[in-house]
Amino acid sequence: MGCHKPRDTIIDPDRYARSVHASLDCNTCHADGFATFPHQAKRADAPECMTCHAGVDTPPYDFVHIQQGVQASIHAQMAGGEFACTNCHSPHYFVPATRMSDTPSAVRIANEPCLHCHAEGDASGGAGQPSVAKLATQHQWLPHWQLHLLNAPCIACHTTGDQRADAANPKLEAQRTLHVVLPKEQALRDCVGCHSKNSVLVSKLYAYLSLKEQTERGWLNAVLFNNAYLVGATRNRWLDWATVALTAATVGGVAIHAAGRWLGARLRRKS
């Protein structure tokens, strides 16, 4: 890094230090062809991710399932064997959701690879903001479409929600489905998919964050509450129950009062 740091031409050392691979030396992956300068190695000589990760079948990751998901995705179907993990997940900067402390940065990091290709050349976002203007045509059917694109992970709508019924471990199965990127025609267009008690946002990108926070102070989907408010998804079970109890008490009170009036009138008629 001593050579590359002065101009940051290739790798941002600060971001690398925060990435999941920060503990690895450069030559763990870039082993051969770097003894002399100019380096003899090419990017294509870098090892495949599955060289290290194949067979790693211990929670929280199951790369076998993940690979199956990628192969079923529209990306792999269109690019064939050319499509690699690194097309979306930078080996130098990737931060898994388990390490993210807040949802805005989780969304930004998750959407970065999508926008890198699908909003290529779009500079509408300004400093530090993702650029989404190029995606307006496809997403303008959403109310406040910019807010949706800036605050929701693309994969919430653009990956399959279908889990295999025979999946032994639903959490590992979710890792597969998260990688099955759908053709755009099959993207989720049902608002209730996110705007409901069982929001797909919580079962997709926020799966790990939400495990920590989903029951915090009675808030359903508490992790969303830390980021924004979603009608239908941001609910508090205690407040919901309080409204039901108060409504029942009001209806009950009215019924008792009405019964008392009816009985009183009847008694007066008799006397």
Next chain:
Amino acid sequence: MSRDYGTYPVWLRCWHWGNALLFVAQLVTGLSLHYATPGGPHAGFRAAMLVHNTAGILLTAFYGWFLFGNVRYGNGRFYLLAPGDLTRGLLLQARYYLFGIFRGDPHPFPHNAERKFNPMQKMSYLVVMGLLFPPLIVSGWALFFPARLPASVFGIPGVAICALAHTYLGFCLSLFMLTHMYLATTGDTVGELFRVMLVGASHSHEATQATPPTAEVRPTS
């Protein structure tokens, strides 16, 4: 005998029923948005949102109509609290609802051309239209512009504050509507007050009751 009260002019009755219809629409669509469930009608969420937004804009206009009508046509004077309304007046009215109504006692504050509301009505209408409705409208309009709301107020997103205020103010007003509908059955007959609000005329209490109620509120010293 029937006569026109003169206190339920056409503009007021149209406002009342229009407001009621719009509020029911808000209640139904608001509940369907809050308790949205996968598997419902595909367009249900979007339709509920469009109806909720449209009815919200109309309700704002109706609120303006209510304020204008009360000032322009003098209806606002019926809401003014008289001395003693909040003390002895509330006590008498509460005692009537808790005991007298079951015995068939006369209304302590019968309505007439000069006194349209009892003290409890005045207070509840002032709270509803003066304290609860304005923030409900403001929070609803704020949610039309979520990007302009502050990202965080004391650690809570501005959108969440507006949405929570909007939801639970709406809930409080729904409970008001429920009790309002029930208390509307406490006229001389169950349907009398509904008829008054529909056609603007009714049998007067004075004409139908053997002993005219004469409870008067005196200022407490």
